[in-house]
Amino acid sequence: MLSNALNFLGNTFGEGQELLLFLSELTKSPYALSFLSDVGNETYSRYNQYLLLKDKQKALQEEAKRGFKELRLKAESSKWTTMENKEKPCIAREV
Numbered sequence: 001m002l003s004n005a006l007n008f009l010g011n012t013f014g015e016g017q018e019l020l021l022f023l024s025e026l027t028k029s030p031y032a033l034s035f036l037s038d039v040g041n042e043t044y045s046r047y048n049q050y051l052l053l054k055d056k057q058k059a060l061q062e063e064a065k066r067g068f069k070e071l072r073l074k075a076e077s078s079k080w081t082t083m084e085n086k087e088k089p090c091i092a093r094e095v
Helices: 002-013 017-028 030-039 042-085
Strands: none
Touching: 002 017, 002 042, 017 030, 017 042
């Protein structure tokens, strides 16, 4: 029955917020967790693992964006520093 509910949510709403909320509520319930640990449910495990991986992927993407932004800022900073440190051409004037 739990598999049917999870499959319905997945097929109807996709693997978005509705499924996440449903799984979150199941996970918060000590009775549901006790049931799942005793009996197990392959569909629950599959969706739960998928959402955990999706969260990890999102976190890694955000970390990569921050890293690229830092690299870009460092590159721009060193570019300006290099330009400031270059000797400016001297034009000799007659005195």
